[in-house]
Ligand code: KG4
């Protein structure tokens with residue numbers, strides 16, 4: 545089974561090759577053009593995908609030392625994501641599958657984030673829970689088999705990565721600011737300032753309130769002391785990070801309690817956050833959980849996770865017709 549997978553849902557163009565269940569290459573072209581705009585510009589993203597896709601695919605095949613003629617399937621991200629971006633990967637995958645006369649496999653990007661855990665040698669056992677946290681997603685998912693997943697809770701507004709990035713923007717930090725908040729937070733006191741945590745009744749999240757609270761907090765303090773942010777940056781970052789991490793972990797703890805599941809996985813770019821990692825490790829020890837966090841390369845958007853999800857579909861003969869089109873709002 546030789547699968548070429550393509551990921552183009554947001555601002556990363558990626559291609560990976562999986563041979564007999566093992567990832568042999570995972571090439572990622574990150575689009576830096578969005579930095580100057582403080583967020584992803586959809587039109588620029590799809591244009592950059594068009595420029596990157598051919599060299600990225602060729603690199604992935606070359607790194608894996610696999611000629612195109614030996615591919616047995618082409619996998620691609622069908623959704624969720626930006627329509628223009630998804631269209632580039634979908635069209636490319638369809639054309640390549642048609643040209644090579646091999647099956648096409650559509651993959652749900654959110655399922656793939658979860659299945660990235662199966663790239664690693666240490667893998668969760670079923671059933672497990674996965675907290676998927678990135679710039680575009682915040683979900684708690686229950687996984688019973690590789691392709692049987694249930695969303696138990698998700699954000700009703702901003703994703704947690706977005707909350708990190710928007711808070712960073714309010715502090716005058718460049719995009720994406722999540723990693724910078726993490727960096728400054730290391731020197732600060734997480735209990736210096738208190739921000740309200742939204743109280744959702746179930747396992748859902750809401751992060752738009754905290755962003756507004758931070759905006760007013762900064763405005764009021766800057767009025768009194770125009771140097772407030774500069775003088776207290778570490779404490780502000782530590783307090784914001786602490787609040788966001790506590791919001792995530794409170795729901796995760798509740799999901800574990802409700803299901804009795806102790807295999808706990810984390811996926812998505814925000815899983816790089818050191819505050820989240822430390823707090824999760826501590827909570828896991830307290831609760832007797834086994835914690836799984838993939839390597840960072842497989843946490844952020846990448847095609848290796850698409851290839852792994854496609855492997856499970858290939859084994860079941862779950863192929864996609866050539867008439868397929870992207871689904872920006874694809875559900876699990
Ligand atoms: O998974 P990802 O690369 O892309 C998607 O959004 O799908 O996640 C990117 C997000 C951004 O919001 C970025 O600020 C956040 O992950 N992020 C972090 C850290 N590293 C990345 N947030 C907080 N702390 C970090 N160390």
Ligand code: ZN
Pocket residue numbers: 653657678680681844845
């Ligand atoms: Zn993603």
